[in-house]
Amino acid sequence: MQFHHDGYVSGDPRVQPARGTGINRPTEIPDQVDVLIVGSGPAGMLLAAQLSQYPSVTTRIIERRAGRLAVGQADGIQARSVETFQAFGFAERITQEAYRITSTSFWGPRDDDPAKIHRTKRTDDDANGISEFEHLIVNQARVLDYFAEAALQGPGRIEPDFGIEFVAQERDDHPTHPVLVTIRDSGATKEADDAALAAATGLHAEAARLAVNEATAPPTASIPTGGDDRPTRQIRAKYVVGCDGARSNVRRSMGRTLAGDQAFHAWGVMDVLPTTDFPDIRMKCAIQSAAGSILLIPREGGHLVRFYVDLGEVSADDAGKVRTTTVEETAKRANAILSPYTLEVQDVAWYSVYEVGHRLCDRFDDGVDADGTERAPHVFIAGDACHTHSAKAGQGMNVSMQDGLNLGWKLGAVLTGQSPAALLETYSAERQVVAQNLIDYDKTWSSLMAKKSAELADPDEMTRFYVDQAEFLYGFRTTYEPSMITGTGEHQALAAGFPIGKRFKSYPVARVADANFVQLGHQHRADGRWRLYAFADASGEALATFASAAPEVLARFTPEGADVDAVFDVKVVLQQAWQDVDLGEVPPLFLPKVGSLQLTDYEKVYAAIAPRDCLPAAPKMAVGTDFDADIFDAREVSRDGAMVLVRPDQYVATVLPLNAAGDLTSFLDGALQLSR
Amino acid sequence: MQFHHDGYVSGDPRVQPARGTGINRPTEIPDQVDVLIVGSGPAGMLLAAQLSQYPSVTTRIIERRAGRLAVGQADGIQARSVETFQAFGFAERITQEAYRITSTSFWGPRDDDPAKIHRTKRTDDDANGISEFEHLIVNQARVLDYFAEAALQGPGRIEPDFGIEFVAQERDDHPTHPVLVTIRDSGATKEADDAALAAATGLHAEAARLAVNEATAPPTASIPTGGDDRPTRQIRAKYVVGCDGARSNVRRSMGRTLAGDQAFHAWGVMDVLPTTDFPDIRMKCAIQSAAGSILLIPREGGHLVRFYVDLGEVSADDAGKVRTTTVEETAKRANAILSPYTLEVQDVAWYSVYEVGHRLCDRFDDGVDADGTERAPHVFIAGDACHTHSAKAGQGMNVSMQDGLNLGWKLGAVLTGQSPAALLETYSAERQVVAQNLIDYDKTWSSLMAKKSAELADPDEMTRFYVDQAEFLYGFRTTYEPSMITGTGEHQALAAGFPIGKRFKSYPVARVADANFVQLGHQHRADGRWRLYAFADASGEALATFASAAPEVLARFTPEGADVDAVFDVKVVLQQAWQDVDLGEVPPLFLPKVGSLQLTDYEKVYAAIAPRDCLPAAPKMAVGTDFDADIFDAREVSRDGAMVLVRPDQYVATVLPLNAAGDLTSFLDGALQLSR
Numbered sequence A, B: 001m002q003f004h005h006d007g008y009v010s011g012d013p014r015v016q017p018a019r020g021t022g023i024n025r026p027t028e029i030p031d032q033v034d035v036l037i038v039g040s041g042p043a044g045m046l047l048a049a050q051l052s053q054y055p056s057v058t059t060r061i062i063e064r065r066a067g068r069l070a071v072g073q074a075d076g077i078q079a080r081s082v083e084t085f086q087a088f089g090f091a092e093r094i095t096q097e098a099y100r101i102t103s104t105s106f107w108g109p110r111d112d113d114p115a116k117i118h119r120t121k122r123t124d125d126d127a128n129g130i131s132e133f134e135h136l137i138v139n140q141a142r143v144l145d146y147f148a149e150a151a152l153q154g155p156g157r158i159e160p161d162f163g164i165e166f167v168a169q170e171r172d173d174h175p176t177h178p179v180l181v182t183i184r185d186s187g188a189t190k191e192a193d194d195a196a197l198a199a200a201t202g203l204h205a206e207a208a209r210l211a212v213n214e215a216t217a218p219p220t221a222s223i224p225t226g227g228d229d230r231p232t233r234q235i236r237a238k239y240v241v242g243c244d245g246a247r248s249n250v251r252r253s254m255g256r257t258l259a260g261d262q263a264f265h266a267w268g269v270m271d272v273l274p275t276t277d278f279p280d281i282r283m284k285c286a287i288q289s290a291a292g293s294i295l296l297i298p299r300e301g302g303h304l305v306r307f308y309v310d311l312g313e314v315s316a317d318d319a320g321k322v323r324t325t326t327v328e329e330t331a332k333r334a335n336a337i338l339s340p341y342t343l344e345v346q347d348v349a350w351y352s353v354y355e356v357g358h359r360l361c362d363r364f365d366d367g368v369d370a371d372g373t374e375r376a377p378h379v380f381i382a383g384d385a386c387h388t389h390s391a392k393a394g395q396g397m398n399v400s401m402q403d404g405l406n407l408g409w410k411l412g413a414v415l416t417g418q419s420p421a422a423l424l425e426t427y428s429a430e431r432q433v434v435a436q437n438l439i440d441y442d443k444t445w446s447s448l449m450a451k452k453s454a455e456l457a458d459p460d461e462m463t464r465f466y467v468d469q470a471e472f473l474y475g476f477r478t479t480y481e482p483s484m485i486t487g488t489g490e491h492q493a494l495a496a497g498f499p500i501g502k503r504f505k506s507y508p509v510a511r512v513a514d515a516n517f518v519q520l521g522h523q524h525r526a527d528g529r530w531r532l533y534a535f536a537d538a539s540g541e542a543l544a545t546f547a548s549a550a551p552e553v554l555a556r557f558t559p560e561g562a563d564v565d566a567v568f569d570v571k572v573v574l575q576q577a578w579q580d581v582d583l584g585e586v587p588p589l590f591l592p593k594v595g596s597l598q599l600t601d602y603e604k605v606y607a608a609i610a611p612r613d614c615l616p617a618a619p620k621m622a623v624g625t626d627f628d629a630d631i632f633d634a635r636e637v638s639r640d641g642a643m644v645l646v647r648p649d650q651y652v653a654t655v656l657p658l659n660a661a662g663d664l665t666s667f668l669d670g671a672l673q674l675s676r
């Protein structure tokens, strides 16, 4: 964490100084905004946190609810999401309070007595060490709390405008703010939120414990509103992002629909405090029995458990009947499945009947008009607004956040003039494919989960699938196709372990100036900057060529008067031991002067190190399994050097030889706009 | 982190539900309090955080300053302090924002040109892997912020009463509250604090950046007050703890003095944002040159650096002259020492002339009256109020916090009736020895530091001393002598790696219920409970004996109606692999029912595991250097089993055989009081 570069600041360094629109931010929504985010779920809150790093941009986020989410919805946090939290500065804290999945148990019918279950297998959750981050379980509400903190503590000081509802939007030809948005007071109050939920679920006396969960209703259901006589207000936005969930009004106002499954499979989802003799109550379990199946997810705090209890196929003429299944019935069925073990529910924290619907929108922006003519997109949808799916693979919240991460910096870059408006077209292009892949995967997984064990091809089918798909499940298989911000890969061989289009996979290195052994990837904060890594050649000749050519190339895209590293954070990774590096010999490119006091930034010079050499001085480091491989070995980086350019969202943009300043220039000419 | 056991709670789990005196805590100080803490430095704030865990105790903490400390004073955080932070729940967070020391550089005069320095050596900071925690540098102000948060978020909801000054106290024979304390409004305002500091230091235009640092003045100097005409108020306390720093009024009112050195050595201490070509500016450095010596401490945030610049011996007739040394003079001297490198100070965050005085009080309580007659202590002093010393070994803040940790649970235990009042006598007995040892050590270190290199016996003298003394420096050498709470060690051989009287040294184990690989010691939170670890024998027979005898023994000291683990948190460590443990076979003692819902606590059953087997599933774990040793091997625990009883302050109380229920009873009879 770097701070004090503009002088000493007292207090929590996570609270960045307010700047631009963050200074005296008005409580009322202005008549014109740059970005209007609709909805404060995971997609919307990530966007808010990201755009808070662009304090010259006026961003507002409206939310129909009266206040923060209190309970319910998603809880599965993939390692990729934790990696993202790290970039926003709260991975350590949320990990501390979350449940960590390390192992999954599989239970099935006993051979001698199929009415009773026994444990058939355990698998390591991350048997292959895919990530240095954990696989966590924690309430979506807490994820949102942390993003809210990041949004508020960023220079833009962004806070949701609660109790405000998006009604409609239309595009016109206003020269700067072409989206005309109608909003109104949502009529929501804390009490009304609670009561609506209690009525909708009818499950729990203490309404305050429950939160409205629209995702449980089919996307076609009507949206309860506070009556149509409430006055509306019109504001203008340059861009609108609909993060308003499965029944998105923004999507509807764009004339788009979710297409996909009509057939549903229903699950009773209950968060309970149980008493049980089932020994794996604190393990993630997939339980198949003659009486049905359960996905059991232990939760944060050591006592709470989530059960996904199979309620069977929903027939076309069900007309919402399955949704009347009570928590008592669900608990009863759970008991039957768990036999010979018993489950006594002491307290229900949240309950919902969840119907699985795999649905997808064919594009995530308004980049074509009603006549099918292409135009610059100004309205986007993200998260459940463009893709819904089973919760079983635990993907929804995670993918929604990655939608936000993909779009946030692009909005920031275009609105600050760093990149051409065409950059925004890559959002739908990149994320729609990801969503399609997710749904394909999710279908396979859900149908496997729903099968009774007798129907499985062989008993190991699910286990194998599960382990094979770990990289996918953890959120690391996303690969963006070549575009203006993703290279084509002629020089991929120079750094085979940093595949172009995939997210930059971290590795331990030694920071030379202070001999701290750190994860290189974790130095990449969600601050909207590009990262350019120069992996040095052994002799340093190619590095010298790079260091003399790069400043001029990069300066063209860096605004006059801004810090030299305002747009590109350039770091070097040297091959020699950190003790052998003479900082006095390192090119000034890697020791830039920053801030109003023009202090030297010493945190850009790294040396390769084998994890073994991090011990015992830094035994706390995340290490891979090969203790002897340094980053050049582990990531297959050429010992003749390479440069790796990484996008602000942590995806590898391109790999080039160190002497390819010309290729770098061409690439950047496509992705950015000249600043001077 | 465990929560939700009384039902689902939304929001930050670090905020514990308010209880007892924490519910509707009055803003005004009541006329009678149980504990009055004077001073909100490290000793006082730790005490406040600890006593917030005893919500039946009325605790107030008064502080003369108008508000929180903003800058200055200590910054060196030993691993033992970070371990303590872990017990209070904020180690991860403070580590994230701190500077981590991994290596120390030694610089000395060049052989060919003694006017110029060169690097003579580097040493690993923790070459022997003494702790899994880091050695940190972070402003004392931030440490206090985190303790303030812990105090406020604990059930007792304790907050400092700022702007209130302790004037005097006297003992009388009031039956319950024998300390009569005079307090008054300190007259402090934020502006006055700043102005007083600016006047005292005269160094920096921006007074707001500076904080009053009384420790820099000799302990005999007069204390500036807001005038004596301010009205006073008298309140009564059962116990008073003077954490009011080097010039403690509480100490003075007890009639005690600090004895020790009269001769001082002066150092100019400056926190600066520099520009320099000195390559080790981000490393901890001990620099000896012909022009003098510097201890250089890089600080949090990547830019700030602290210099301790040697200002030489202070002659007896100096009369404060050395304290007029300006920051410009100090910076000039630093430049001379650093030659051939140069240092340009861009900004001074804080500056002080620090005079080294090794002083110690002969006892830390009022357990003897003016006539030398022994009596039950009711007034205590902690931290700098009882020992002052050079900042060079970076011990002051750390030892002060350990004073607080030693005293806090004792006050809580006596005030809740858990232990007899005699327990409080062990505070002075235990901590006075520690302070004496510290001062002895510190003298050696300071005089070494002050020596010009030519005066050293051999060039490696300091390096060797430094490395040898690492365990001491890190805060782990403290060993309490046998007493009512520390055993005599007949059975020490059963667990040689848990020396009685030293703090329980953690090691990785597998938590059986959720297959989480955790540090056993880190499960010991600062909640005032004793820990009883049953290390199982291979066959489990001795464990069974223990499990059947222990509940009755422990119940005698556990209040009726309280959770069974309210006083003793009993954990088992099994020898077999976690996969081979059948939770159904584990004695109920280790799976207690807790909270209002009587939910099972699954986090007390552990299995030994070799660090190697934690990989890759838990590569993030802190591991020792021997990857194949499980906790029995590493801590030399007998494979025939052992019980290890640990005090609430993490120090090992005693080691016994598993079948020694009788010995356990006798020990507890001495340390605690029967509850039923």
Ligand SMILES: Cc1cc2nc3c(=O)[nH]c(=O)nc-3n(C[C@H](O)[C@H](O)[C@H](O)COP(=O)(O)OP(=O)(O)OC[C@H]3O[C@@H](n4cnc5c(N)ncnc54)[C@H](O)[C@@H]3O)c2cc1C
Residues within 6 Å of the ligand: A038, A039, A040, A041, A042, A043, A044, A062, A063, A064, A065, A073, A074, A075, A076, A077, A140, A164, A165, A166, A167, A213, A215, A216, A243, A244, A245, A246, A248, A249, A269, A352, A354, A382, A383, A384, A385, A391, A393, A394, A395, A396, A397, A398, A399, A400
């Ligand atoms: C029972 C259940 C279990 C789940 N389990 C998992 C899991 O284990 N893992 C996982 O990853 N995902 C899971 N999900 C899915 C997950 O909750 C969603 O994928 C995720 O919340 C989507 O995030 P989002 O930001 O797109 O939308 P949402 O979280 O739905 O947020 C939309 C927000 O927009 C607001 N809004 C809606 N309309 C308007 C309007 N007109 N004006 C203003 N505001 C509006 C809503 O109030 C809401 O706050 C689960 C879902 C359910 C129902």
Ligand SMILES: Cc1cc2nc3c(=O)[nH]c(=O)nc-3n(C[C@H](O)[C@H](O)[C@H](O)COP(=O)(O)OP(=O)(O)OC[C@H]3O[C@@H](n4cnc5c(N)ncnc54)[C@H](O)[C@@H]3O)c2cc1C
Residues within 6 Å of the ligand: B038, B039, B040, B041, B042, B043, B044, B062, B063, B064, B065, B073, B074, B075, B076, B077, B140, B164, B165, B166, B167, B213, B215, B216, B243, B244, B245, B246, B248, B249, B269, B352, B354, B382, B383, B384, B385, B391, B393, B394, B395, B396, B397, B398, B399, B400
């Ligand atoms: C320049 C310098 C550098 C140092 N560097 C280090 C270091 O690197 N490492 C290290 O461990 N230590 C260091 N120390 C020492 C460290 O600051 C002290 O040891 C530590 O602060 C002592 O903590 P304490 O709680 O005992 O007292 P203090 O921190 O002194 O707190 C005493 C508090 O009591 C208040 N108070 C005083 N009188 C009254 C009254 N009558 N009524 C109400 N309130 C009152 C004061 O305002 C103050 O807040 C350094 C000290 C100095 C001056």
